[in-house]
Amino acid sequence: MNAEFIEALNQLEKEKGISKDILIDAIEAALISGYKRNFHSAQNVRVDIDRQTGAVRVFARKTVVEEVLDPRLEISLDAAREINSVYQLDDIVEIEVTPADFGRIAAQTAKQVVTQRIREAERSIVYQDFIDREEDIVTGIIQRVDSRYYYVDLGRVEALLPISETLPGERFRHSDRVKTYITKVEKSTKGPQIFLSRTHPGLLKRLFELEVPEIYDGVVEIRSVSREAGYRSKVAVHSRDENVDAVGACVGPRGVRVQTIVNELCGEKIDIVRWSDNIEEWIANSLSPSKVISVTIYEDEKMAQVIVPDHQLSLAIGKEGQNARLAAKLTNWKIDIKSESESEEKIVELPTDHTEEISPADEEV
Structure with missing residues (x-):
């Protein structure tokens, strides 16, 4: 490596926002492994990259001892003092052991580390961008489909639209544009995973x-x-x-x-x-398009008994109870619907018929 490499790291820091010092620290750590692997060394070593010139040097780190048992890790006090007379027992002596062709290994390792860090940084940027867009709407392009997912291109990332989260009978083909809702953004080893929904x-x-x-x-x-x-x-x-x-x-x-x-x-x-902040009016409105004659509130049970004209009963309940069910979800109240003639025939202490309850999953948006 040379000064041009350091300049490239400076440029990378400006363009990608990745700290040059963090990159150099990562390269140094990777070069320690590269040195031990390529030169079959069990020594404790430190790799130093000059921040100005890019020069790479390798130092063996040895502990000063009275009696050397492992020369790869230890050095005698006499030998240490031949290097510098100030050394004492248990000090660490660094001896340069840079191999002649270490520059080639350093260049390859540096390229791999920088590429990896750039990829990680880009993934982090994408993750931060989309985590802020959770619960937002996005438009993407269908890229492919398998048995579980549509894969949707959102520009910088491919998101997952589960087939179970599409509308009944809805089918997409390659290159179709689709509006979706971001339900969840997760980190993974392959980058951010973004989950979409149309339901x-x-x-x-x-x-x-x-x-x-x-x-x-x-x-x-x-x-x-x-x-x-x-x-x-x-x-x-x-x-x-x-x-x-x-x-x-x-x-x-x-x-x-x-x-x-x-x-x-x-x-x-x-x-x-x-x-409406008037609960009777609010519940009556929620049963639209059905007309409502009266609404009686039972606060303790959070129930409402609703009286509708006879000819509007089926409209108020809806097909398979759909209108009443949606009204209950909308208002977060249990709703008991009765026709006008039915309410006149008998007095009901607590509502029981045609009551729609709200499941925990059906809270307000």
Whole structure:
């Protein structure tokens, strides 16, 4: 190695942000192993690289003893004092043992170490970039697929989209562009692993932020999301400005904003409902598009009994209970739905029928 090599390390430090001293320390450590391996040496050695010229020297380190038992590791007091008279017992003496052709080994080792450190630094930069983007939306290009994953090119890294995290009936081909939600970023020996999803409720929230300027600006707020990916979702919104209609802003002119999101999610139906700090009103809104006659709250059980018109009962419950289930997830309340005629026939002490409970996995986004 020479001064040009040191200059290259200086340039690398500026461009990649990798400290020259850290690189040289790593090269020195690697050269110790290289020396022992190539010259079959069991000595304790130290490798020194001159920070200015790049010159490499190898020193054997020996302990000063009265009686030498292992000449590879020890040196007598008399021999040590021939080198320098100040040496005492148990001092460490360094004797240069640089081989004649060590420069070739040093150059090869340095190249390997620098390449490895650059790769590690780049992986670290990518990891730091994407760990800050967890729970964010990204657009990538499908590169390949196997039995478990779609492999998505995000530019500097390839991410994993589990097939189980795609929408029902959704199929991608090579070079397809796809919007996904980053659920997790992990470190691994091969670099950062990034996991994606198209079924996570967070994707729906981020899509609304992209399509609705009022949400991006903070005028309209998404208070909660419940989703059965590929089928139906509910989004609760609230306006911080009384002059701005939160639901209208999300729907957009002639429904263009919400339709863009529906198209992105392969026709998934989306109910946009108005959030309210009045719990009765909030629960009634959550059952949209069904009309509600009355809501009775049971605070201790966190249950709500809802009365709907007879002809609206099936709409309120939804196909296979979907509308009621999504409303329960959205509000985080158990909801008992009864028709008007049913409520008039008998008095129910505690709600039992058509009640949807919330699992721990279905909390607010």
